[in-house]
Amino acid sequence: MKAVIIDGYVDEPAILGVPPYVSPYIRYAAGALYYHGIDVDYFTIDQIRENQMWQSFNHYEYLIIIAGVTVPGHYLGGTPISLTEINKLFSLNKEPLRVLGGPIVKGYTLTGGRSAIKIESEYIDYMVEGDVERFLFTYPISDNFNLKDRSNYELISKITPLGAEILKKHPRFPDIIVEMDVSRGCERTNGFCSFCTEPLINGKYRERPIKDLLEEAKAISDIGVKNFRFGRAADFLAYGSLLNNGEPNIPLFNELYQEMSKIANIIHTDNANPAYIIKHQDKIKKILEIIVKYNTAGDILSFGIESFDKNVIEKNRIDIMPDEAIEAIRIVNEIGNKRDKNGIPKLLPGINLLFGLIDETKETFEINKKYLEKIMDENLLVRRINVRQVMAFPGTLLYNTKPKQHKKDFIKFKEYMEKYNHEMLKKVFPIGSILENLIIEKNQGKISFGRQLGTYPIKVGVIGEFNILDKINGVVIDHGSRSITALKLPFDINKATLEELTSINGIGKKTAENIILKRPIDDLNKLNLNGKTLDLLSTISRGCFYG
Incomplete structure (x- = not known):
């Protein structure tokens, strides 16, 4: 039997899968199929566009499209699949079992400031609302499957060493970077942000055993890919906390980075919760020191600050107050802003700012400017400030609230950020770097x-x-x-x-x-x-x- 996976690309709060990134979804889906002896081919949506491969898949038993953008960005390495293209592929290839997976099943949109629309198509045989690898692991051998079932890390440990093989078929192999799944869900116990899809997609917070994570990383390194980012986590710094009564797990991070340094060329991170940094400052500083010792320069801890407006923060259940957010930025700068031989900072914070949230007013934009100026005045470094309009997905508080949009103010704020980012880039990457x-x-x-x-x-x-x-x-x-x-x-x-x-x-x-x-x-x-x-x-x- 043969299957083909089409990578329509994903971008979520805790996963990036647009080239040169390859998401865990792809490797896991391939691993589940390989486990049952099914041959797997792999193409990106850009390969299909370039080579006009729209009706090239009728000789396969499985046609699997994995896609979904919940936090849209500006992409240089590829363009995410559209709903029209999904329907085109499924309608022109009617012989295989047609499966749609990834965050797109929660709703579709490619731009911020809009509510996602529900996917409905007569050409889809199975739309997997749970984890696509769980469906692909069960379907070939049993009729007892549930499209909403989620994977556990016991299943993941079985299929990930096999799934690494699919990376050889990526058009940019071996110059790709893989997202490493360290945890799922959000570690917060005091409720979730009004807009967040992480608890919807991944449920209760759980962590991957470090032994399994390192085993997959070694399998990936063995086939020739040496570039890793610890993604798939709402808060990377909380990894291992379930084994340590909710506290930061310093020995685990020490083991993780020591072992990864033996097999990797690039070791980078993604999301971190600034509130967790403030709550556990002393232990987090020790973890940051470990990261800076072993990581590759240019690393970023992306903070979901979302807004510096206290009223917006409270109404949207955001976990960090403005002055605490600034302090978290100071802490990462204190340890991470040292430069390597090329002049590149080792580890800096990034900031995500969202607009279109509940109780946002015109004053919100001025408050955000005030705190950004404070960062600049203190000569703190921030590598990336991601300003975007929120996307509302079914099941979130924001989706049902539909707050007022301030589009003109948002456009003006983006213009302000052009000048701000210019000055910050001069600090982060000085001439001669x-x-x-x-x-x-x-x-x-x-x-x-x-x-x-x-x-x-x-x-x-x-x-x-x-x-x-x-x-x-x-x-x-x-x-x-x-x-x-x-x-x-x-x-x-x-x-x-x-x-x-x-x-x-x-x-x-x-x-x-x-x-x-x-x-x-x-x-x-x-x-x-x-x-x-x-x-x-x-x-x-x-x-x-x-x-």
Whole structure:
């Protein structure tokens, strides 16, 4: 028997599965099928679009689409599947058993500020509201299945070492990053946020045994993928707390990071609850020290702060007050803002801000600005501030409330964030910082855009035209609001193009033309440049961090 999995991509509060990320859903579904001796093929939705493969799957016994966006973002590596495309695939391939899984079964929308719509299609044989791997594990051998059943970690431990094999079929293999499932559900015991889908999708909080997690990581590393992010968790720092009476589990983190450092090139994190940091400051600081000792620079702990407006916080059952959130940002900066040899901070906080929440007013936007300015004034570093409109899903408090939207104020706030992000990026990635192993993903004129593998990697515009998926090193020379500009390393003044030279601050077209005419150049001091420009050019030429 043969099955095909189509990756329509997922983006949830605790999972990212848009290239170069591969979600656990894909590996688990494949592992469940492999367990029963079923051959599995794998394609991304972008491969299907590019190669016009819409009716290529009638010779399979199973056609499985996994998809769903509950926290929409801006994607460079791929575009999530649309409802039209799902119907097109299922309607044109009627022979296999057609299965839809992932968060999309809770509702569909690709943009914020809207309520999700319920999926209904005559072309779907089974829409799995529970865990798709549980269905795929049971269906081939039994009629006793329930579409709402969830997996336990005992099942996950059986199938994950097998599922690693599917990664070889990813179009970007081995330059992908896998989300590692460490826990499911939310560890909060005082209720859930008004908008959150995590308890709806994953139920009661539970943790994966560290032995099983490390076994899967080793299987993934053995097939050639060495890049990991601890995702699939509402609060990564609470991992292991069920084994420690709700307290942070320092020995577990020490074991986890020591073992992962033996098999991984990239070790990154995702979500952390700032309220948990405040409640357990001393123990959390020790865990942060462990993370910073073993992780890869550019790491982020993403904070679901959502709003600095106390009234909005209370009405939406958010777990952290404004001053506590600022203190959590200070704590992570205290331990994590040290830089590696390339000038990149080891571990910084990120902030999620949501708009369209219950009891939001025009004043909410000004309150958020006030606290963001406080962060800037204290010279605290924040790697990523994700500002978006909330999506309301059935089953959440927000879905039934339908609060007033302030769209004009939201647009103005986004304009404010353009300037704010520009200034913050200059602090996080100062000119002269080096970004290694940038993977080119898009060409636009004479600029090639790429990113490193990692958690929320910064978009980098490298001056020059490079092939898609080329891997290069770059040195930072300028900043935008969402991206930074870099020159390819090594940089040779005697080979640099006019475009590369004029991209350096302080070198105009005339100066660049004079440099080209004076080649070969054996001494930069002979170029009659001002001191700051000469220092920058010297640093770029040396290829070392310029602070």
